[in-house]
Amino acid sequence: MKLVTFTRNGTLAIGALDGEEVIDFTALDVPRDMLGFIAAGEAALEAVKQGAGAAPRHPLASVTLIAPIPRPHRNIMCVGKNYHAHATEFAQSGFDASAAEDIPAHPVIFSKLPSTVSNPGDPIDVSLDPTGSVDYEGELAVVIGTGGRGITKADALGHVYGYTIVNDVTSRELQKKHRQWLIGKSLDGFCPMGPTLVTADEVPDPTALQLITDVNGERRQDAPVSDLIFDIPTLIETLSAGITLEAGDIIATGTAAGVGIGFTPPKYLKAGDRVAITIEPIGRLENPVVA
Structure with missing residues (x-):
């Protein structure tokens, strides 16, 4: 559904x-x-x-x-450097202050505030970033149904209610400056979400999904979810080891190669741009950029 x-x-x-x-x-x-x-x-x-x-x-x-969940009850739990090609892309960009290695040994976890959530079609306001370094990150997001703590990988998908799309919009310079990524990731409206929440029974194998991001019609990201370094069961097991997950919790699983900082020079978002992220059967999440 x-x-x-x-x-x-x-x-x-x-x-x-x-x-x-x-x-x-x-x-x-x-x-x-x-x-x-x-x-x-x-x-x-x-x-x-x-x-x-x-x-x-x-x-x-x-x-x-x-947005399917217009105001999450807790921070959105996010995973950094979780596609193989993007992990290398980010490490080589000069903006990664989190670790020295290209491929992380353990999931890199951060969060975005509930106030970041915006709707399909809502503008991404790049004027909120004084550094002029706003980037896009198309991501598959997991929504928890049955909560719990100490969830094993074997049982993890049974705790998934469904899937949606998020755009983990990021100020790269603020992300780098503050090291801990909350500020760079949590500017108001910097998490467009939607357009649907597809229940888990409609997605028997999330690794078969394909993540596509277009900016002004130019294909920037095109990767299978199977390229995740840490798959969805591993993420749920990691997060729930000491944190009780609750119904409605959102886990953004990471972005693929092709973000703006992966280009030379970087292709940051500017007023007049349009970002469209597609993951079928969830649909297409499209947002204009304003200043």
């Missing part, structure tokens, strides 16, 4: 995308927000499957899709 959060006539609701229509869950006996819906688990999913036939449907063109 392709779950969505949307607005229609000024009203916020959740539903499911079915072709060019949105099934509206408002009249069904389920939570009205995505975090509550996720926490309700299989019972909520079964309720909407049973009630979908009688639920209102709206033409996709009549609604505005927003």
Whole structure:
């Protein structure tokens, strides 16, 4: 199921995308927000499957899709240097103050504040970065369903509720200057998300997915998720070893080679650019750049 959060006539609701229509869950006996819906688990999913036939449907063109989880309840957990080619690209860029080696021995974990989340179509405001070094990072994001601590790799995918797309927008100079990446990664609106949250049953093998990023129609990133250094089960096992994961937690799994700092000179984002990230079956996350 392709779950969505949307607005229609000024009203916020959740539903499911079915072709060019949105099934509206408002009249069904389920939570009205995505975090509550996720926490309700299989019972909520079964309720909407049973009630979908009688639920209102709206033409996709009549609604505005927003981030599936507009305001995460905790920081987004992120993984740096997690595609083989990008790890080398970043290490050679001169912006990596985190470690000396190209390929990390253990997952590099950082976070983005909940206030970074923005919607499909929302502008990325590069004027918030005084250094003029805003970069894009297309990423597959994992949303936790059943929480827990001490989750093993063997059991990890059973704790995944679904998948969405995020753009881990980054100020490279602030990332380098402050070493710990929170400031460079957490400027307001620097995490566009969406357009859908695809439930895990629709993605039986996430390693088969392909991550594609285009800037102004130019292909910049094109990599299989199978190129992850640390796969999704390893990330969940690592994070949950001493941190209790909760329903609705978001894990951004890392970006592929082809980010702006990988070019000579770097291709930073500027006003007038458009960034589009595609991972099927999740869809296409597109955002304009303004200053």
